[in-house]
Amino acid sequence: MLTRLFSDPTLIPEGQKYAAWADDSESDEDKMREERNSESCEAADSQAEDSVSVAPDNEEVETGMEEEEQEEEEEVDEENGARPRKRGPKRRKMTKARVERFKLRRQKANTRERNRMHDLNSALDNLRKVVPCYSKTQKLSKIETLRLAKNYIWALSEILRSGKRPDLVFYVQTLCKGLSQPTTNLVAGCLQLNSRNFLTEQSQDTGRLHAPNSSFAMHPYSYQCARLPSPQCQPGPASTHPLRSHPYCSTYEHLYGNTSPEYTSSELEGPLSPSLCTNGAYPLKAESSPDQDKNYHYTMHYSAVAGSRSQGHGLLFNNPALRAGFHPDNLLPYDSHGHHDRTPVYEELNAFFHN
DNA sequence: TAGGCCATCTGGTCCT
DNA sequence: AGGACCAGATGGCCTA
Numbered sequence: 070m071l072t073r074l075f076s077d078p079t080l081i082p083e084g085q086k087y088a089a090w091a092d093d094s095e096s097d098e099d100k101m102r103e104e105r106n107s108e109s110c111e112a113a114d115s116q117a118e119d120s121v122s123v124a125p126d127n128e129e130v131e132t133g134m135e136e137e138e139q140e141e142e143e144e145v146d147e148e149n150g151a152r153p154r155k156r157g158p159k160r161r162k163m164t165k166a167r168v169e170r171f172k173l174r175r176q177k178a179n180t181r182e183r184n185r186m187h188d189l190n191s192a193l194d195n196l197r198k199v200v201p202c203y204s205k206t207q208k209l210s211k212i213e214t215l216r217l218a219k220n221y222i223w224a225l226s227e228i229l230r231s232g233k234r235p236d237l238v239f240y241v242q243t244l245c246k247g248l249s250q251p252t253t254n255l256v257a258g259c260l261q262l263n264s265r266n267f268l269t270e271q272s273q274d275t276g277r278l279h280a281p282n283s284s285f286a287m288h289p290y291s292y293q294c295a296r297l298p299s300p301q302c303q304p305g306p307a308s309t310h311p312l313r314s315h316p317y318c319s320t321y322e323h324l325y326g327n328t329s330p331e332y333t334s335s336e337l338e339g340p341l342s343p344s345l346c347t348n349g350a351y352p353l354k355a356e357s358s359p360d361q362d363k364n365y366h367y368t369m370h371y372s373a374v375a376g377s378r379s380q381g382h383g384l385l386f387n388n389p390a391l392r393a394g395f396h397p398d399n400l401l402p403y404d405s406h407g408h409h410d411r412t413p414v415y416e417e418l419n420a421f422f423h424n
Numbered sequence: 425t426a427g428g429c430c431a432t433c434t435g436g437t438c439c440t
Numbered sequence: 441a442g443g444a445c446c447a448g449a450t451g452g453c454c455t456a
Contacts, residue, residue, distance in 0.1 A: 174442085177442090177443095178442095178443085181443070181444080182444090182445090185444075185445080
């Protein structure tokens with residue numbers, strides 16, 4: 070009965086709703102979360118406990134009165150035949166002690182649920198870091214992260230199955246399957262692709278893309294992670310967008326040459342994520358400045374997986390020095406590493422592909 | 425202002 | 441009984 074009272078705000082007098090009480094503590098919690106992150110929950114919990122202890126006695130008394138009124142209403146309904154009486158043990162009257170226990174139990178459950186969701190979000194954050202187009206400044210939504218991860222796994226599986234390097238366009242099409250337009254633009258921006266262009270192709274080649282026996286077309290060094298800054302990705306005062314200022318946007322033109330006027334900056338005005346380094350071990354043809362290295366926040370171990378079976382990239386795993394760079398310890402999320410931990414490996418790869 | 429996204433609360437269900 | 445998990449409800453924030 071009490072649960073019904075709590076779930077149905079109309080049954081509780083204004084100002085005495087348990088939900089309102091919880092919302093008050095929540096609003097305070099939100100503020101504290103913004104200010105102190107992890108400390109906020111503990112503070113909120115303690116505050117919630119305080120709320121229980123300082124709750125006016127008449128609140129619980131009146132809540133109990135509401136319950137009795139509801140029981141009376143049910144009896145009336147039974148007499149009118151409107152609703153059958155519920156079976157089960159007869160509800161015990163909500164005493165003040167029971168209300169207190171209920172609130173305490175509810176608080177503990179809320180705390181557990183909150184922590185559980187935080188853990189889930191942490192796992193999602195880790196997932197964001199290992200899927201293409203990870204950006205600290207523009208996070209993918211939860212649903213888009215899951216979709217992209219699914220597509221990414223599918224794409225890598227297809228690469229492993231076929232043993233061929235995928236065509237860039239098909240690769241991006243696969244990654245963007247089912248993604249929203251903004252996310253599609255983001256992924257496309259990672260590769261400096263005209264998203265509309267490949268979406269059009271996608272609509273024409275859907276069967277080809279996802280046919281059971283489909284295999285990606287081969288293209289040497291396709292979807293490589295070039296570190297040449299594109300005009301849109303030039304760091305410095307001219308570029309104010311946090312993503313656009315990222316110095317490692319790969320360029321489609323760099324990979325394939327300037328193929329079409331369609332690939333203009335106007336087509337890429339959407340927010341740019343850092344480069345799609347699903348195969349960051351690909352040739353790196355531009356020197357980078359220390360400042361650029363500071364901004365480099367991509368993992369590249371997963372790219373090695375993608376190219377592990379293809380000629381040349383499989384060499385990554387044949388090179389002991391490079392293999393050391395892909396030690397499982399290096400598969401930790403980005404935040405688990407300092408930037409300097411990755412730089413030597415990256416440079417090593419750079420030198421490797423320049424030989 | 426509508427819609428998307430998110431965090432949180434909440435009650436129900438299942439399991440230990 | 442208590443915890444984990446889930447889904448619905450709610451309200452806040454942000455953006456087009």
